[in-house]
Amino acid sequence: MPIDINELRDYKGGDPTKWKSYNEKRFKSPEIVDQVVAKDAAWRELTQQKDKLRREVNVLQKTVIAPKKKAKEPCENEVAEMKAIQAQIKEIEAKIPLVAAERDKLLGGIGNLVDPEVPISKEEEEDNLVVKLNPEPEGITLPQSQGTISYELPESKPLTHDDLLWRVGGFEPVRGQNVAGHRAYFLTNAGVLLNQALINYGIAFLRKRGYDILQPPYMMNKDVMASIAQLEDFDEQLYKVSGKTDDPNGATEKYLIATSEQPICGYHKDEWIEKSTLPKKYCGVSTCFRKEAGSSGKDIRGIFRVHQFDKIEQFCLTIDDFEVSSAMQKSMIQASEEFYKSLGFSYRVVCLVSGELNDAAVKKYDLEAWFPGQQAYRELVSCSNCTDYQARGVGTRCGGKQAQEKASYCHMLNGTLCATGRGICCLLETHQTEDGVKVPEVLIPYMGGMDFLPFVRGPQELSKGEKGKVKGKGSGKGGAK
Secondary structure (H helix, E strand, O other): OOOOHHOOOHOOOHHHHHHHHHHOOOOOOHHHHHHHHHHHHHHHHHHHHHHHHHHHHHHHHOOOHHHHOOOOOOOOOHHHHHHHHHHHHHHHHHHHHHHHHHHHHHHOOOOOOOOOOOOOOOOOHOOOEEEEOOOOOOOOOOOOOOOOOOOOOOOOOOHHHHHHHHHHOOOHHHHHHHOOOOOOOOEOOOOHHHHHHHHHHHHHHHHHHOOOOOOOOOEEEHHHHOOOOOHHHHHHHOEEEEEOOOOOOOOOOEEOOOHHHHHOOOOOOEEEHHHHHOOEEEEEEEEEEEEOOOOOOOOOOOOOOOEEEEEEEEEEEEOOOHHHHHHHHHHHHHHHHHHHHOOOOOOEEEEEEEHHOOOOOOOEEEEEEEHHHHHHEEEEEEEEEOHHHHHHHOEEEHHHHHHHOOOOEEEEEEEEEEHHHHHHHHHHHHEEEOOEEOOOHHHHHHHHOEEEEEEOOOOOOOOOHHHHHHHHHHOOOOOOO
């Protein structure tokens, strides 16, 4: 999913220096731009050599060999010369796709442009830009850097989501781990009801806002996934599907999806979309699968960070106009805000620093909800404008095939509406009481009229490892600090 190579060709109006600066803002090496330009020059030189030699063959054939043959004059030397040139052409033709492939591989390592609103930093805890607070404290001017803003935090409550989900009889983590290992779980009773309620409420919520509902394949061919996902995702996030399927020779490798964004990116693969039919707004409904390879030791308890979860995703396509796609991104994050306001959550919206952007995103908003039990903001939503970066990878063009205008690519945007596991966690902490959890009013119709989830058992026992940690803390000199 690279940028347009013409953006780096100064003879076609491109500006390599500009793209170097974007890479520097992402804290990536700008030298890759020079490497692409050099490979592109080598490709162009080979192409020009091939064209020059072809012209020489044509001239030799038309002005020397053909007349001599017609006059029945000897032309063995000229024919030998022509064959030698044709051999050179074959050698060059063999090199051209190899050099093009090397260039394009390097091109894929150049990130998208960076939106002017994005803070240029690698320090997200200090420099993420807070653009919205709910509830909004008095006397606060936004936007403001996360490290400088000061206000009274929302209320805290005694229990955390893992304890609450256990007490309402909502999950069985140990039994899940016995079956499927680390971070596995069974949802039960209240947990299942909440999960399905959030899915169905999310679908209804987006349908009212003009979204078409999609339930995508949960597996993708490797070549399609590679045109969308970054290389490191294959190691850190994606599960490879192994074993014989309907492709016994293994010619087509498959991967489980980490988000419905990935298959929906390919929904219009190699299509031309008429501008008059845009924007297109999709609500993706899927189970997601993630290795969480870089998250060892994080969020071990509960269902906040797991290998398998359900998610409602927003995915939108617009015309190839940055102002239009920027406005769509604002609309998408606004929809997420309205969703969580309706659930009674406190939250903040932050514009992420440039060092946290993936290659495709020009800007990313995160909605971080307040978890009263953990007394911390945790990410529930990530909303990105990828402009035409992903569309190039899957060949989704904008406009009619027969149009005389220059071919362009759609802009693609994605944003979480609700990853249900995390939504359940925040709901439990936010609406906990002394003897159970209140169900938000908007979810009651999707819970069969149930408005309260009583505690049905006491706190969950600590695991052996957790007991050991507690014992270790208590045995040190001076006690725990």
